[in-house]
Amino acid sequence: GQQLNQSPQSMFIQEGEDVSMNCTSSSIFNTWLWYKQDPGEGPVLLIALYKAGELTSNGRLTAQFGITRKDSFLNISASIPSDVGIYFCAGRRAGTASKLTFGTGTRLQVTL
Amino acid sequence: NAGVTQTPKFQVLKTGQSMTLQCAQDMNHEYMSWYRQDPGMGLRLIHYSVGAGITDQGEVPNGYNVSRSTTEDFPLRLLSAAPSQTSVYFCASSYSSGGNGYTFGSGTRLTVV
Numbered sequence: 001g002q003q004l005n006q007s008p009q010s011m012f013i014q015e016g017e018d019v020s021m022n023c024t025s026s027s028i029f030n031t032w033l034w035y036k037q038d039p040g041e042g043p044v045l046l047i048a049l050y051k052a053g054e055l056t057s058n059g060r061l062t063a064q065f066g067i068t069r070k071d072s073f074l075n076i077s078a079s080i081p082s083d084v085g086i087y088f089c090a091g092r093r094a095g096t097a098s099k100l101t102f103g104t105g106t107r108l109q110v111t112l
Numbered sequence: 113n114a115g116v117t118q119t120p121k122f123q124v125l126k127t128g129q130s131m132t133l134q135c136a137q138d139m140n141h142e143y144m145s146w147y148r149q150d151p152g153m154g155l156r157l158i159h160y161s162v163g164a165g166i167t168d169q170g171e172v173p174n175g176y177n178v179s180r181s182t183t184e185d186f187p188l189r190l191l192s193a194a195p196s197q198t199s200v201y202f203c204a205s206s207y208s209s210g211g212n213g214y215t216f217g218s219g220t221r222l223t224v225v
Contacts, residue, residue: 003154009152033213040218042217043216044216045213045214048213088154088155099157099170101157102156105154
C-alpha cells in the first residue's frame with residue numbers, strides 16, 4: 001500500500017531554531033493533515049489543509065498545501081523543548097471516504 | 113467527554129490465541145478506523161467504518177476482523193495471533209470522512225510471543 005514520503009526522518013535541533021519538514025506523494029490529495037505524537041500517546045491533529053496553495057498557521061506552526069497537490073510542508077518557528085515528538089503528515093485522496101494515508105514520520109528532538 | 117477510549121493499554125498473547133481490542137467513542141462520530149503502528153512505517157489502516165453496520169478493509173486487513181453494531185463501539189478482533197501482529201494499535205474516529213482529522217485513542221501495545 002502507498003505511504004507518503006516524509007523527510008527528514010529525524011532531526012536534532014537547538015531550542016529557538018526553526019524547523020522544516022515535508023511530505024510528498026506520487027498521488028494527488030485533496031486534504032492534507034499534520035499530526036504530532038508524544039511518547040505513549042496517540043497522534044494529535046495540529047493543522048488541516050483543504051486547498052492547493054493554502055497556508056495555515058496554528059501558533060508557532062505553519063503548514064502549506066503544495067500547489068501540485070502532491071506535497072505539503074510544516075514549519076515550526078522558535079522551537080521549544082515541548083516540541084519534541086514525532087510529526088506525521090496524512091493525506092486523503094478524492095473518493096476514498098474516510099481513508100487516510102500516513103507518512104512515516106519525522107522524529108524531532110530539541111536540545112537546550 | 114472521554115473522546116476515544118481504548119482497552120487494554122498493554123497485552124501479551126501467545127501465538128494462536130485470539131483476543132478483542134476494544135474501542136469506544138462518545139462524540140457521536142460516524143467514521144471510525146483502526147491503525148497499526150510499526151517502527152519506521154508510520155500508521156497503516158487495518159479496517160474502517162463509515163457508520164453502524166458498515167465496515168470495509170484498509171491496507172493491512174489480513175488476520176483481523178471488525179464489526180460495528182453501534183455508533184459508539186468498534187472492536188478489533190485478532191483471530192489467531194501471530195508474532196507479525198506485534199504492534200501498537202490505534203483506534204480513531206471522525207465526524208466526517210476524515211477531512212477534519214481523526215481523533216485518536218491512546219493506543220494498545222500488543223506483543224505476540
